[in-house]
Amino acid sequence: MAKSKINDFRKTRKKNPNAKIPYYKKPYVTVDKQSYQIMGNTLIIGVRPGRPYVGIPLNDYTVSQFADPHIKIGAITITRNTISISISKETQSITPTEFVGIDTNLNNISTVHSDGHVDVFSDVAKITKIKQKYRKVKSHFRRNDVRIGKKIFQKYGTKQQHKTKQTLHNISKKLVTQKKQLILEDLKGIRKLYQKGNGQGTKYRSRLNGWPFYEFKRQLEYKSKWYNGIPVIKIKPNKTSSKCSICGAKVIPEENRQIRCHCGHREDRDINAARNILYKGVPVVQLRGLRLRPDAPQGEAMKQSKDAKQIVTSQINLQ
Numbered sequence: 001m002a003k004s005k006i007n008d009f010r011k012t013r014k015k016n017p018n019a020k021i022p023y024y025k026k027p028y029v030t031v032d033k034q035s036y037q038i039m040g041n042t043l044i045i046g047v048r049p050g051r052p053y054v055g056i057p058l059n060d061y062t063v064s065q066f067a068d069p070h071i072k073i074g075a076i077t078i079t080r081n082t083i084s085i086s087i088s089k090e091t092q093s094i095t096p097t098e099f100v101g102i103d104t105n106l107n108n109i110s111t112v113h114s115d116g117h118v119d120v121f122s123d124v125a126k127i128t129k130i131k132q133k134y135r136k137v138k139s140h141f142r143r144n145d146v147r148i149g150k151k152i153f154q155k156y157g158t159k160q161q162h163k164t165k166q167t168l169h170n171i172s173k174k175l176v177t178q179k180k181q182l183i184l185e186d187l188k189g190i191r192k193l194y195q196k197g198n199g200q201g202t203k204y205r206s207r208l209n210g211w212p213f214y215e216f217k218r219q220l221e222y223k224s225k226w227y228n229g230i231p232v233i234k235i236k237p238n239k240t241s242s243k244c245s246i247c248g249a250k251v252i253p254e255e256n257r258q259i260r261c262h263c264g265h266r267e268d269r270d271i272n273a274a275r276n277i278l279y280k281g282v283p284v285v286q287l288r289g290l291r292l293r294p295d296a297p298q299g300e301a302m303k304q305s306k307d308a309k310q311i312v313t314s315q316i317n318l319q
């Protein structure tokens, strides 16, 4: 790539002697399949024909990935600090029989499964709180501390990013290993929604911007495809947290993050949202065919309406 840039530059310079000299922003090298080899736990890269090669030791985890005969190894990208080996495989697609609605909010990741199971991951609150604190401390640096502050925070930031990623990896892995159809809200433009001047406090906004929605979504998407061959279903985030998951009416917020509805439904508001996401993502026909617990009590909604969707939702038991 650099070579072609330089060639271009040479041509342009003939016409325009003042042409800008090209420069690199991020140095990196791509090594194609023919130019490297993996022997045992060493990655061997040929630099020039007839010259000694570079050997890079690989860790056990990386080596174990290549042991899978279905995995094909592609090109390698080398940057200043990293080596990325791209791998691909053909996945046998699973037809999921169970579904999971996933609500990502500032305090937790709430999930409602079509078999009635509910799981709440609350490690998320820690992530946003730490990030908020970090921002606050950063804002208190005086002008002449800026350089030192930057250094400290760069170090802290990288560490924090690793931790955050790890936390999210644990959650996404747990969700994916269940081999269910995952349903998420499409969070395109969430940052735009929470900009200054639309009624939300600075604190709230800063916590929201600290939530790594994109990273979590990215992990779920690639893992679900990679392990199960199931793409995630993305639904429009429309009123999922403000309407009752049983009857669809507007809910009344109560204390302790609870909601209540005139139909009698009472629930944690995040679980109610996850339930809405689940029902939105699963077509009614499929919902009807879901495995239901025969011992589940009849809900209020069943008495109120004969709509198939509502009858089924009332039979899906929480515990």
Ligand SMILES: [Zn+2]
Binding pocket: 244, 245, 246, 247, 248, 249, 261, 262, 263, 264, 265
């Ligand atoms: Zn209701």
